[in-house]
Amino acid sequence: xxxxNQVQAISAGKLRTFHxxxxxxxxxxxxxxxxxxxxxxSAKHYWLQNxxxxxxxxxxxxxxxxxxxxxxxxxxxxxxxxxxxADAFGNAMKGLWQRYIIDQEGTVHDRQIAxxxxxxxxxxxxxxxxxxxxxxxxxxxxGPPILxxxxxxxxxxxxxxxxxxxxxxxxxxxxxxxxxxKQRTQKDLDSDWTATLQLLAFSTLARSExxxxxxxxVELAVAESWREGICPEVKLRYYNLSxxxxxxxxxxxxDLPEMSGTVEDIQVRIKKAVQxxxxxxxxxxx
Numbered sequence: 001x002x003x004x005n006q007v008q009a010i011s012a013g014k015l016r017t018f019h020x021x022x023x024x025x026x027x028x029x030x031x032x033x034x035x036x037x038x039x040x041x042s043a044k045h046y047w048l049q050n051x052x053x054x055x056x057x058x059x060x061x062x063x064x065x066x067x068x069x070x071x072x073x074x075x076x077x078x079x080x081x082x083x084x085x086a087d088a089f090g091n092a093m094k095g096l097w098q099r100y101i102i103d104q105e106g107t108v109h110d111r112q113i114a115x116x117x118x119x120x121x122x123x124x125x126x127x128x129x130x131x132x133x134x135x136x137x138x139x140x141x142x143g144p145p146i147l148x149x150x151x152x153x154x155x156x157x158x159x160x161x162x163x164x165x166x167x168x169x170x171x172x173x174x175x176x177x178x179x180x181x182k183q184r185t186q187k188d189l190d191s192d193w194t195a196t197l198q199l200l201a202f203s204t205l206a207r208s209e210x211x212x213x214x215x216x217x218v219e220l221a222v223a224e225s226w227r228e229g230i231c232p233e234v235k236l237r238y239y240n241l242s243x244x245x246x247x248x249x250x251x252x253x254x255d256l257p258e259m260s261g262t263v264e265d266i267q268v269r270i271k272k273a274v275q276x277x278x279x280x281x282x283x284x285x286x
């Protein structure tokens with residue numbers, strides 16, 4: 001255990017950021033705490049996260065009969081949410097966005113927003129409404145996820161590496177949830193190395209950590225039947241909040257070598273980029 005504790009954790013989110021945009025990776029690393037503007041895309045993401053979190057009541061057990069809100073569906077669930085219909089939720093969040101952008105000069109989390117183009121803030125308002133309406137309808141159909149595991153970072157070991165992975169949400173029935181406004185095809189999801197990593201994290205922790213297994217509703221006999229690596233019964237479900245569509249994917253241990261290779265490649269590229277950056281900074285100081 002002492003050996004594991006000495007291993008530096010690898011953030012899947014940071015690897016993905018570098019893989020997508022190295023400039024964004026260094027921006028986040030170097031000036032995360034500085035009072036610099038955030039992008040319009042980030043502002044919308046933070047706004048939606050906060051809106052989804054505040055939709056639920058403060059207590060998990062609701063009503064006179066103290067029903068578990070995670071078990072409720074449809075109109076019965078809507079009665080206990082902050083807004084009682086999808087349209088009410090969407091309109092309220094759109095209205096708040098427009099009011100805060102105007103009245104507080106475009107701040108989210110006390111940060112100014114750097115807009116990519118003039119009308120982006122107005123377009124974002126419509127996108128926020130659509131995302132909230134679709135999220136609400138997903139809740140009515142499927143019920144809430146496990147509320148204690150929304151936007152949750154978890155750490156696990158795989159081989160000689162320690163990873164930190166963020167779950168957007170977990171649902172009972174062996175479902176890892178990811179949600180966003182980005183369009184992702186079935187091919188995109190099936191080839192996404194971060195999906196492999198998330199499913200590996202779920203499988204590993206459900207098998208090795210009793211507290212996670214119990215909270216995720218995984219039966220002991222089921223977890224014990226899993227061999228090392230990824231349980232093929234676990235699936236990742238992507239909720240497209242822009243279009244109200246759901247896409248699912250699964251993995252097996254056959255997908256682990258490709259994921260490991262991608263992680264190794266990104267780590268090598270980060271190391272080289274850091275070295276180049278250090279050399280450039282050194283030359284600037286001469």
